[in-house]
Amino acid sequence: MTLRADLHVRRTGFELALDLTVEPGEVVAVLGPNGAGKTTALRAIAGLLPVDAGRITLDGKVWDEPPRTFLSADQRPIGVVFQDYLLFNHLSSLENVAFGLRARGVDKRTARAEAAQWLDTVGLTDQAKSRPRSLSGGQAQRVALARALATQPDLLLLDEPLAALDAGTTLHIRAELGQHLDRYEGRTLLVTHDPLDAMVLADRLVIIENGEVVQEGSPSEVAHRPRTDYVAHLVGLNLYRGTADGTTVHLTDGGKVTIATPATGAVHVAFPPSAISLYPEHPTGSPRNTWPVVVTSVEQHAHTVRVRLTPADGSSAPTNLLTDVTPAAVAELSLTPGRPLWATLKATETQTYPS
Template sequence: MTPPPGLEARIGLSRGTLEVSVDLTASPGEVVAVLGPNGGGKTSALLALAGVIPLRSGRVAVAGEEWESAGRRRRLPEERSVGLLLAEPLLFPHLRALDNVAYGLRSRGVGRRAARARAHDELGRVGLASHHGARPRELSSGQAARVALARALATDPRLLLLDEPLASLDPDTRARTRSDLSARLAAYDGVTVLVTHDPLDALTLADRLVFVEGGRVTQSGSPGEVLREPRSAYVATVVGLNLYAGELGPAGTVRLDGAGSLVTADAPAGRVWATIAPSAVSLHRQPPEGSPRNNWRLRITDITLQGQSARVGLAGALPLTAEVTLAAVTAMALRAGDEVWASVKATEVRTYPR
C-alpha cells in the first residue's frame, strides 16, 4: 500500500559561495531533524521549504501539491501551508497569549470568535490554557516558546518548520519544554522539519536524522542507525564516538587512512569505518598491564566535565576522546598537557563497511 504523500523536496540553491543540494522526504506525522555545522546549509534548506529563498533547481511538494519547481511558478511564503517556529518566539508584545495564537487565523480571514476558540484549544494542548490572558512579558521563556508553538500550529499547517526552537532556553526550562514539544508533535499529523545543533533535541524528538555538511547530505537514517554507524567526523562527534576510516586486514588489524592502526576482534571486511566508545578507553600513568591490544602514549589536550564524568581529549599517534569518572580525574591528577597511556581492548573496536 502506497503511504500518503508528505514532504518531497529536492533543494538546489546558492548562498554566497555555498552550493546547497539537499533532498528531504517525510511521511505525514513524521519528524525529520536536520543537523550540521554552522554554515553547512541546513537553515538555507529550511528557508527554501518556507519559500523565503527561491530554488535554483529541484522542487518542493507537500501533501501531493507542488509548491515550487525551479523555472516554473512558485508559491510565495504566504501562499504555503507552513508553520514556523524560531529560537526567539517573536510574540507580539501588545497582544495577550490568546490573541497571539489567534493572529494567524485572523490574518487568514477567520472570524474573531472562531479564531479565539481555536487559539484557546491550542493553548490547552501545550498546557497554557490558564495563561490565555497573559502578555509576553508575563510569561517565562519556556511558556513563550509554547505559545509560539501553539500559534504555529493553530492554522493547521501541512508543514511545520522549527529552527533551533529550544536554543534560547536555560537547561532546566529546555528539558521541560522539550518534553512538552514532544507530546504536541506526537499529536500533529503534518510533517515537521527540525533544524538543531543539539543532539538530545534530535534524538528525543525526531523519527529520522539528516546530516548536512558543506551543502550536501552526508548521512541520514533513524536515530538508532546513526548512533550505531556514524559515517563522518561531524556525525561521530554528535553521537559521541571516536571514528576512524581504514582497511581491515585478515589479522584483525585496521590500517588507518593517513597513519596508525587499530586491532579489532571483528572479521575481515575490506574498507571500513572503525568506532571506539569514549567509555571503552582507559587511562593510565604507567604502561598498562593485561589484555588490551591497543595502547598509545598520548597527550591530554582538554578535560570537559559532564555531571559525574569527564571527557578527556587526547592527541598524538591517534586522536582519541576518553570518558572517565571524576574520581579517576582526581586520583590520577589529570591535567591538560600531561602525557598518559590510553588503552582499548580489541573487542571494543567495532567496524562496519564504508
Template sequence: MTVRARLRVTRDRFRLDLDLTVAPGEVVALLGPNGAGKTTALRALAGLLPLTAGHIDLDGVPWDEPPGAFVPPERRPIGVVFQDYLLFNHLTALENVAFGPRARGTRRAAARAIARDWLDRVGLAEHAHAKPRALSGGQAQRVALARALATGPRLLLLDEPLAALDASTRLAVRAELGRHLAGFAGHALVVTHDPLDAMVLADRLVIVEGGRAVQEGPPAEVARRPRTDYVAALVGLNLYRGEARGTTVTVAGGGVLTVAEPASGAVHLAFAPSAVSVHREPPGGSPRNAWRVTVAGVEQHGHTTRLRLDGAPPVLADITAATLADLRVRPGDVVWVALKATEIRTYPA
C-alpha cells in the same frame, strides 16, 4: 502525501544541495553545525527563500519549481515556529494564536475559539490575555507553537525551537513539544544544532554539513554508526576510517587496531571514550590494543575527566576522578592506552 524536496539554493559562496522527504506523521530533524545550511533549507520550504534549482512539492503539487512554479508563503499550508518566537508584542496570547486563522479568512469569533482551544491544549488557557512581555520563555514558546498549529498546517517547521530557553525550562518544554509532535498528523521538520533535541524529538535524523546531507537514519542508528567526525563528536564516540584485512585495520593517519569481527576493505571504527583505559606503563594482561600517546588536554566532562591524547591514532579517553588522582597526568605527559577489540564497532565506510 509525502513532502518531497530537492533543495538547490546558491547564495554568495554558499550552496545548499539537499534532497529531503518527510512522510505524514513523521518528525525529521535537520542536525548540523552553524552555517551548515539548516535554516536555509527551512526558509526554502517555507517559501521565504526561492530555490535556485530543484523542486518542492506535496503529493505531486509543486510549491517551488524554477523557473515557473512558486507558491508564496501565505498560500502554503505550513506553520512555522521561529527560534525567537516572533510573537506580536502588541497582541495578547489569544490574539497571537488567532492571527493565523484570521489571516486565512476565518471570522473573528471562530478564530478566537480555535485560539482558546489551542492555548488550552498547550496548558496556557489562564494566560490568554497576557502579552508576550508578561510570559516566560517556555510560555512564549508554547504560544508560538499553538499559533503555528492553529491553522491546521500540513507541514510544521520548527527552527531551533528550544534554543532560547534556559536549561531548567528546556527539559520540561522539550517533553511537552515531543508530546505535541507525537500527536501531529502532518509532516514536521525540526532544525537544530542540539543533538539531544534531535534525538528526543525526531523519528529520523538528517545530518547536514557544508550544505549537503552526510548521514541520515533513525537516531539510534546514527548514534551507533557515525560517519563523520562531527557526528562522532555529537554522540561522544571516537571515530576512525581505515582499511581492514581480517581482524587487522590500518587506520588512516597512522596506527593499527585489532578488531573482533573480521572485515575487508574500507571501514569505519567507533568506540566510546569510556572503553579506553589509561596507564603509566605498557599494560599487560589479556590480548588487546595498546599504544603510546601524549596527553594533549585534560578537561571535566560530566562526572568524568576527559583526556585528549595524541598518538597513532589520537584518542579520547574518559576516566574517573580516582583514576586521574592515581595517574597524576598533565598535558605533555607520555602514557599508554589500552582498548579491547570487543569494544570496537566496525562497519563499511
C-alpha cells in the same frame, strides 16, 4: 502525501544541494554545523527564499519550481516556530494564537474560541491574557507552538525551537514538545544543531555539511554508525577510517586497532570515549589494544573530564584519541598535558562497518 523538496540554492562561495522527503506523521531533523545550509533549507521550504533550481511539492501541488512556479509563504499550508518565537508583543497569548486563524479569514469569535482550545492543549489557559514579555521562555515556546498548530498546517517547521531556553527548562519542554509532535498527523521538519533534540524528537535524521547530505537514517543508526567526524562528535564517539585485514585495521591517519570480528577492505571503526582506560604503567593482562600515549589536553565535559591523547613515539595508537574519566581519576593519574600514560581498548568495544 509526501513533502518532496529537491533544493538547489546558490550563494557566493556556497551551494545547497539537498533532496529531502517528509512523510505524514513523520518528524525529520536536519542537523549540521554553522553554515551547513540548515536555515537556508528551512527558508526555502517555508517560501521565504526561492530556490535557484529544483522542485518543492506537497500532496502533488507544486510550491516552487523555477522559473514557472513560486508560492509565497502565506500561500503554503505551513506552521513555523522560530528560534526566538517571534510573538507579537502588543498581543495577548490568546490573540497571538488567534492571529494565524484571523489571517486565513476566520472570524474573530471563532478564532478566539479555537485559540483558547489550543492554549488549553499546551497547558496555558491561565496565561491567555498575558503578553509575551510576562511569559517564561517555556511558556513563550508553547504559545508559539500553539499558534503554529492552530491553523492545522500540513507541514510544521521548527527552527531551533529549544535554543532560547535555559538548561533547566529545556528537559521538560523537550519532553512536552515530543508529546505534541506524537499527536500531530502532519509532517514535521526540525532544524537544529543540538543532537539531543534531534535524537529525542525525530524519527529520521538528515545530516548536512557544506550544503550536502553526508548521512541519513534513524537516530539509532546514526548514533551507532557515524560516517563523518562531525557526526561522530555529535554522538560522542571516536571515529577512524582505515583498511581491515582480518582483525587488524590499519588506520588512514596512522596507527592500528584490533577489532573483535574479522573484516576486509575500507572500514570505519568507532568506539565511545568511555571504552578507553588509562594506566600510569603498562597494565598486566591488558586487552589486545594497549598503546603508550601522551596527554595533550584535559577539559571539563558535561559531568566527566574529557582527556585528549596523542600517540607516544613509536606507538601504534590512533591519533587524537578521546577518553572520559572522573575528576578523581584526574588527580590519581596526575592528568596534565605532556603526561605519558598507557591506554587500553577492548576489541569487543569497537564497532566496525564499511566506509
